[in-house]
Amino acid sequence: MKRVVAVLAVVALLASIGTGVLVWRLTRGHTDQLPEISAYSHGHLTRVGPYRFCQVFNPTDCVVPGEQGELAVTGRFPVQLSVASAISRAPWVLLRAYEDDDVIAEFRPGERLAVTIPTLDPHLGRLTGIAVQLPTLVRDESGNEFPVPHAEWSVRTVWNEPDYSPAR
Numbered sequence: 001m002k003r004v005v006a007v008l009a010v011v012a013l014l015a016s017i018g019t020g021v022l023v024w025r026l027t028r029g030h031t032d033q034l035p036e037i038s039a040y041s042h043g044h045l046t047r048v049g050p051y052r053f054c055q056v057f058n059p060t061d062c063v064v065p066g067e068q069g070e071l072a073v074t075g076r077f078p079v080q081l082s083v084a085s086a087i088s089r090a091p092w093v094l095l096r097a098y099e100d101d102d103v104i105a106e107f108r109p110g111e112r113l114a115v116t117i118p119t120l121d122p123h124l125g126r127l128t129g130i131a132v133q134l135p136t137l138v139r140d141e142s143g144n145e146f147p148v149p150h151a152e153w154s155v156r157t158v159w160n161e162p163d164y165s166p167a168r
Helices: 002-027
Strands: 037-041 044-048 052-054 069-073 079-083 092-098 102-107 114-117 125-139 145-159
Touching: 037 069, 037 145, 044 069, 044 145, 079 125, 079 145
Parallel strands: 069 145
Antiparallel strands: 037 044, 037 079, 052 145, 079 114, 092 102, 092 125, 125 145
């Protein structure tokens, strides 16, 4: 009986050591990865991490990787934008920059993971870029509250039709 207990104790000890080594190997060198967005148009895909990512409760504690995506587009195909679920779980803002003006859309938590974006607008011209922002409400010295982005992702469009200009 003592021999069975001793064998079981050794097996349990070896299993515990093996599990500890496995956990250590799997987590070694692992860093928290920041969420990404992706943009796709007619066979071209870009995935990009944040340009700037700050802590929600401490907006001065930031990581600024400075990443900006680049996506080749034409006037015939829209852009399909996808955001990571970590982004969509919060209120987020989509800024579409066109030649003549910007268009801003706000989304509630869990409302959208993807958006289709026209590359041409008859009144605003060509799409020049896309930005996704996570806003935080801040209060100034006078007590006024306003949203300020604590994280931002950016994609610049590159046009494959240099001579095309929409009729305005």
